[in-house]
Amino acid sequence: MATHRISSLPIAISTSLSLPSKRRDYRLALPFNSLYGTRLLLKPSNLSCFVTKHHSSTTATVSLSLPTAKPERATSEKSPVWSARSIKSFAMAELEARKLKYPNTGTEALLMGILVEGTSHAAKFLRANGITLFKVREETVNLLGKSDMYFFSPEHPPLTEQAQKVLDWAVDEKLKSGESGEITTSYLLLGIWSEKESAGHKILATFGFNDEKAKELAKFLNDDVVLNYK
Numbered sequence: 001m002a003t004h005r006i007s008s009l010p011i012a013i014s015t016s017l018s019l020p021s022k023r024r025d026y027r028l029a030l031p032f033n034s035l036y037g038t039r040l041l042l043k044p045s046n047l048s049c050f051v052t053k054h055h056s057s058t059t060a061t062v063s064l065s066l067p068t069a070k071p072e073r074a075t076s077e078k079s080p081v082w083s084a085r086s087i088k089s090f091a092m093a094e095l096e097a098r099k100l101k102y103p104n105t106g107t108e109a110l111l112m113g114i115l116v117e118g119t120s121h122a123a124k125f126l127r128a129n130g131i132t133l134f135k136v137r138e139e140t141v142n143l144l145g146k147s148d149m150y151f152f153s154p155e156h157p158p159l160t161e162q163a164q165k166v167l168d169w170a171v172d173e174k175l176k177s178g179e180s181g182e183i184t185t186s187y188l189l190l191g192i193w194s195e196k197e198s199a200g201h202k203i204l205a206t207f208g209f210n211d212e213k214a215k216e217l218a219k220f221l222n223d224d225v226v227l228n229y230k
Contacts, residue, residue: 066090068171069164080174083182083224085120090188092116097157100140101147106160107192107200108140120185121224125217131207139203162198166191179222186221190214 066082082090093113097105114123115133126132147153159167170187192200193214 066167067159067164069168080171081182083120083184085117085224086183086185086188089113089117089120089185094156096137098153098155100137101149101151101153102144103147103151103153103157104160105157105163106144107163107166107195107198108136108144108203109157110163110166110188111192111200111203112136112140114185114189117185121220122185122189122217125186125220126189126209129208129213131204131209135207136203139206140199143199143202162195162200166195166198166200169194173221177221181222182224184222184224186217186224190218190221 065079066087090110090113093109093111093116094105096112096116097109100109102109112133114120115126115131115136117123166188169191170183173187173190174183192198193204193209195201
């Protein structure tokens with residue numbers, strides 16, 4: 001089975017003749033003869049990351065979920081969906097970990113990922129409080145040190161235990177809220193803050209983020225920035 005991977009998202013796409021069911025995802029339909037064709041469709045689909053070849057097009061299914069330490073959630077229809085900004089932040093976190101040549105994606109990388117994505121309410125809140133990508137990256141190196149220059153990170157550095165707890169905390173809090181909608185990056189940021197011993201928490205604290213600011217951000221947990229292209 002041939003496998004291809006899209007560099008901007010942590011998504012594996014594999015050739016298959018059948019699609020699993022009972023998951024809320026989205027399907028991208030692209031012309032089979034070119035990745036740059038004019039036909040691009042986005043519609044509800046089934047389970048994650050499979051490609052089906054037809055006579056004139058290739059259909060790719062993109063999952064809107066992130067890793068979880070709770071296997072029962074992987075097949076649950078009740079599990080909330082992550083927002084596109086959250087998923088992009090996660091992808092950027094993996095990239096930041098690779099740039100620093102770290103073997104794992106930690107809470108500090110998740111924090112950098114939010115800032116790299118840059119358009120979410122959480123990212124704007126951080127910048128408004130003087131917490132920028134440059135400062136976080138510099139403090140990460142001060143706190144965790146530099147990796148060996150000859151070390152090469154895996155394509156998708158595995159999550160540290162604390163980073164995985166951040167993701168699961170975000171899902172738990174979304175379920176507790178009883179609110180509909182997606183899991184925004186604000187949940188991701190507060191999840192980092194909830195891990196008191198993590199590098200991400202320590203970096204936030206270094207730049208003045210505290211419980212009061214966390215409470216302020218929590219008021220907008222289920223809101224996100226609406227981009228207007230008009």
